[in-house]
Amino acid sequence: GAGVSQSPSNKVTEKGKDVELRCDPISGHTALYWYRQRLGQGLEFLIYFQGNSAPDKSGLPSDRFSAERTGESVSTLTIQRTQQEDSAVYLCASRFDRGLQETQYFGPGTRLLVL
């Protein structure tokens, strides 16, 4: 079956512009995550969606970052007024909601470069 997909795969933007990143999770996965991976670093948690519950936004670095999810499907991560420090790979992951032992499956990521 299809895995997690993300678009675009690469995005170059100018400082101050807004960008929107998209994630399509695996069908049936009710939990969806966004992570950020800066060059040479590990992954930082950004936000988590679970069904109809309020999302866990505790990892969002500033109010320029926001995310939405439509039901149990597509999610979009929006970065407003991008800054150069936002340059990173943004990874989306999804999993079944059967407990924390369940594997998170990752998409290929969106590589964002802010000039």
Place this chain on the structure above:
Amino acid sequence: AQSVTQLGSHVSVSEGALVLLRCNYSSSVPPYLFWYVQYPNQGLQLLLKYTSAATLVKGINGFEAEFKKSETSFHLTKPSAHMSDAAEYFCAVSGSAGNKLTFGGGTRVLVKP
């Protein structure tokens, strides 16, 4: 809070030699532990995970890891390195900080012929 420490950001091994990647964690509750591999310009792929069923976990591509509670460790090993093992490896823990994974900083493996 939970955290993960991976000792060594870079490891170089000869083809056919043992691969050992170290991971230590802290967690206030029994953890679930994961090892992921990331090949260049690709997303993360699960190698193996510990979910309390067995302390020695076998994964894909000949990798295995042993959960040692007394040492709060979950080191990853492979008896014989292959050129295709060149990648970055991430250890992660979940269990005490909501539903997110907390990742270590990653270890990049270079395999020399």
